[in-house]
Amino acid sequence: MDLNLRNAVISNVSGNTQDQLKSTIIDAIQSGEEKMLPGLGVLFEVIWKHASDSDKVEMLETLEQGLKTP
Template sequence: MDIRRIILDNLKNRSKDDIKGFIQEAVDTKEENAIPGLGIIFEAAWEKMNDGEKNNMMDYIMRGIR
């Protein structure tokens, strides 16, 4: 079973608002079972970012963990 493919296929036809809602709910509820899905969403986005976008994301990440 390829968890990445399952999650991405499940999200493929969702709207931007649907995916934002999934992310917000996962953050709000802090449900640990949502962590793999968030990681896969992040991985998919990261792979499509250019270096400037990755640097901006790293600024957001560093701000969030400090």
């Protein structure tokens, strides 16, 4: 992923409230547009980098379960 894209996504959401971040994530998912995927990836990267080890385990368990569900 291009570093400029990463910086642009972070710049666009820096300072947003939790409600604004939630709306951004929901809108990106509901739109179903492929072009939104890199931005969601950047947000996930931020979450992952700042998560505790136990939070990472929980995210991986949630992801694993979500991928098993049809």
